[in-house]
Amino acid sequence: MQQKERSSSNGDIHGPHTSDSILHVARWKLRVERFRVPPSFRLLLSDVLGGLRAQPGRLLLAMGTMATGVATLTVLFGILAGLDRRAEQLVAEFGADTIALTPTAGSGPAEQTLAANVRDVLRRNLNGATVSAIRRHPRVPIGAKRDVDVIAGDHNLAPARAWPLVAGRNFDPLDIQHAAHVCLLTRALADELQVGVQQFIGLPHMPLRVVGIIAPSGDNDANMDPRLASGARFVVVPESLPPLWSQSDTPPSPGADALFIKTGSPATVAAMLDRARQLLHGGGRAAAWTWTTPDTLLGGIRKLRGTISLSAGAIAGLCLLLGGATLTGLMLARIQERIPEIGLRRSLGASRADIAALCVVEALLVSVGAALLGIATPLCALATLDPGRLPVSVVLNATVLLVPVFVVAGTALLASLWPALVAARISPYEALRND
Amino acid sequence: MTPPVLHLANVGKSYPTPAGPVEVLRAVNLQVHAAEFVVITGPSGSGKTTLLSIAGLLDAPSTGTVAFAGKALPQNDERALRHVRSHHIGMIFQRFHLLEHRSVVENVMFRYRYLPHDRADVRRRALALLDEFGLADTADRPARVLSAGERQRVAIARAVVLPPMLLIADEPTGNLDAASADRVMACFRSLHRQGITVMLVTHNLSLCAYATRHLRCVDRGLAEAA
Ligand SMILES: Nc1ncnc2c1ncn2[C@@H]1O[C@H](COP(=O)(O)OP(=O)(O)OP(=O)(O)O)[C@@H](O)[C@H]1O
Ligand SMILES: [Mg+2]
Numbered sequence: 038m039q040q041k042e043r044s045s046s047n048g049d050i051h052g053p054h055t056s057d058s059i060l061h062v063a064r065w066k067l068r069v070e071r072f073r074v075p076p077s078f079r080l081l082l083s084d085v086l087g088g089l090r091a092q093p094g095r096l097l098l099a100m101g102t103m104a105t106g107v108a109t110l111t112v113l114f115g116i117l118a119g120l121d122r123r124a125e126q127l128v129a130e131f132g133a134d135t136i137a138l139t140p141t142a143g144s145g146p147a148e149q150t151l152a153a154n155v156r157d158v159l160r161r162n163l164n165g166a167t168v169s170a171i172r173r174h175p176r177v178p179i180g181a182k183r184d185v186d187v188i189a190g191d192h193n194l195a196p197a198r199a200w201p202l203v204a205g206r207n208f209d210p211l212d213i214q215h216a217a218h219v220c221l222l223t224r225a226l227a228d229e230l231q232v233g234v235q236q237f238i239g240l241p242h243m244p245l246r247v248v249g250i251i252a253p254s255g256d257n258d259a260n261m262d263p264r265l266a267s268g269a270r271f272v273v274v275p276e277s278l279p280p281l282w283s284q285s286d287t288p289p290s291p292g293a294d295a296l297f298i299k300t301g302s303p304a305t306v307a308a309m310l311d312r313a314r315q316l317l318h319g320g321g322r323a324a325a326w327t328w329t330t331p332d333t334l335l336g337g338i339r340k341l342r343g344t345i346s347l348s349a350g351a352i353a354g355l356c357l358l359l360g361g362a363t364l365t366g367l368m369l370a371r372i373q374e375r376i377p378e379i380g381l382r383r384s385l386g387a388s389r390a391d392i393a394a395l396c397v398v399e400a401l402l403v404s405v406g407a408a409l410l411g412i413a414t415p416l417c418a419l420a421t422l423d424p425g426r427l428p429v430s431v432v433l434n435a436t437v438l439l440v441p442v443f444v445v446a447g448t449a450l451l452a453s454l455w456p457a458l459v460a461a462r463i464s465p466y467e468a469l470r471n472d
Numbered sequence: 473m474t475p476p477v478l479h480l481a482n483v484g485k486s487y488p489t490p491a492g493p494v495e496v497l498r499a500v501n502l503q504v505h506a507a508e509f510v511v512i513t514g515p516s517g518s519g520k521t522t523l524l525s526i527a528g529l530l531d532a533p534s535t536g537t538v539a540f541a542g543k544a545l546p547q548n549d550e551r552a553l554r555h556v557r558s559h560h561i562g563m564i565f566q567r568f569h570l571l572e573h574r575s576v577v578e579n580v581m582f583r584y585r586y587l588p589h590d591r592a593d594v595r596r597r598a599l600a601l602l603d604e605f606g607l608a609d610t611a612d613r614p615a616r617v618l619s620a621g622e623r624q625r626v627a628i629a630r631a632v633v634l635p636p637m638l639l640i641a642d643e644p645t646g647n648l649d650a651a652s653a654d655r656v657m658a659c660f661r662s663l664h665r666q667g668i669t670v671m672l673v674t675h676n677l678s679l680c681a682y683a684t685r686h687l688r689c690v691d692r693g694l695a696e697a698a
């Protein structure tokens with residue numbers, strides 16, 4: 038810009054070389070017009086850095102305030118991102134296209150069990166869905182370090198829960214029909230027991246042949262009903278087997294602990310849910326069931342997310358207001374101190390825009406410095422802390438780290454506009470007067 | 473004939489105050505020609521600084537016109553004013569106005585801050601000039617550690633490192649003792665001998681010895697002194 042302006046208005050006024058009497062100053066005369074344009078931004082930057090170096094104390098104060106705001110924001114955004122990931126994992130384990138029914142606690146003993154025909158009603162009427170029921174027998178000793186859960190189901194269970202088979206085969210209808218002494222093991226458990234397909238494991242009073250090994254995305258979560266969660270270590274047996282291994286005194290009731298409907302696609306969950314409710318409602322039994330879908334599963338997380346978003350928003354707003362006001366005050370004070378310097382710059386050819394740019398770039402530099410400091414702090418803290426000991430999971434990805442930087446840079450830009458205007462309007466004459 | 477370096481025609485200046493406008497200058501006519509050394513004296517408050525700031529294009533006159541090297545400069549033509557200011561006018565102030573935290577040589581080089589330039593070349597010039605003004609040893613010290621006399625010589629070096637058509641100085645010796653003032657005035661004399669046009673305001677009548685022309689600022693106007 039300097040360059041263009043020069044060449045446009047140059048030449049109308051003649052330099053000292055037009056006067057014979059001062060020709061000998063030509064040894065000094067620099068042909069400023071012809072030199073390459075300096076990277077003017079580099080000059081601006083060094084001006085700003087020079088000015089900041091002169092007042093490191095103030096600079097640190099302002100940066101500290103802003104960095105604190107950025108650090109808080111970063112952590113909050115990190116928690117939000119952590120919740121999102123948690124939600125993804127939860128849905129992945131549960132099944133994005135899955136509906137679960139569990140007997141409602143407190144409903145009558147008769148309703149506590151799933152009458153065998155409920156499953157059949159659903160299976161017959163829900164086209165395209167895979168329906169399966171489970172019965173969970175907790176803490177069965179099988180000679181491993183810890184007891185395991187035994188889950189009784191049919192050949193539809195593994196497909197309905199989307200448990201991938203990594204070795205062997207799933208149950209077939211004959212296994213169920215004939216109450217074959219077979220089982221599926223989770224990979225974690227198979228590794229622990231060091232057994233493979235076609236080998237035997239010993240449940241109390243009953244040896245079972247391993248026919249398949251499955252790999253559920255097992256990652257038990259506190260947010261999930263334990264009846265719906267599948268841990269990493271369990272045994273699946275045909276539901277028709279008499280539960281001789283069961284530790285509980287009460288004889289098992291006919292029925293199930295939970296019933297799963299796999300609709301085939303997340304998009305059909307809502308429609309399938311309505312249909313299933315209608316079917317059971319016809320029998321007057323709908324109220325006895327608790328219905329769980331990916332949506333209801335995420336309800337708690339959503340609520341938490343909303344709360345944190347709100348507080349993050351409030352803090353961002355406060356940061357914006359306080360940080361901005363602090364910065365504006367700081368800049369105004371600095372301008373008062375630098376009035377003679379501003380006058381000097383104007384007398385050397387700086388335009389109002391040049392002076393304003395000085396302020397804006399200074400504010401941006403301080404704020405981006407503060408932002409970097411502010412995101413470095415939680416990053417370092419997370420690197421040194423054991424993530425398992427944090428009450429919430431914090432995920433710091435590029436988005437989480439960049440958003441606060443932009444928020445603060447935007448604030449700085451706004452906050453520096455008024456000081457920049459003030460600085461630009463300083464009259465060079467007033468600025469340079471002796472008094 | 474070469475036009476005057478500076479031509480003030482009918483220049484008046486009044487400042488608005490709560491009690492109404494205060495007239496500081498009225499119908500001032502002044503032509504400063506190349507290679508002149510004009511010294512302006514006058515009582516305090518007579519408008520000398522006001523006159524210099526109009527001559528230095530830092531302030532606009534309320535009435536009248538300003539022409540530089542034969543070219544009229546309308547006050548609303550900010551670009552033209554800025555061009556003349558940055559290329560052709562060197563200014564020196566009673567308070568030096570150095571950048572305290574920068575080195576002496578950087579202060580001199582600051583003259584080129586808003587001009588395209590070759591840094592190495594400007595630095596060479598600045599160092600040569602500092603040498604000429606007896607400041608070679610101070611080049612890399614921060615400006616804040618210098619004495620007043622040294623500071624003023626640095627300020628002069630800054631004003632002339634790009635040889636100006638008009639060098640304007642407002643009480644350059646006002647903050648200096650006699651010895652420092654002499655060294656500063658020696659710089660002015662040397663610059664004038666090299667052909668630079670000087671316009672200098674002072675309360676020190678002995679400085680008139682250096683002048684080719686002596687003006688007095690009285691009664692809101694300028695008068696040739698004997
Ligand atoms: N911005 C302003 N507003 C109002 N009055 C002003 C302003 N600037 C200068 N004046 C007045 O104009 C008059 C001339 O001021 P100026 O600074 O030009 O005097 P001076 O001759 O340089 O005085 P000194 O020798 O003390 O430096 C003074 O009375 C001053 O109060
Ligand atoms: Mg004055």
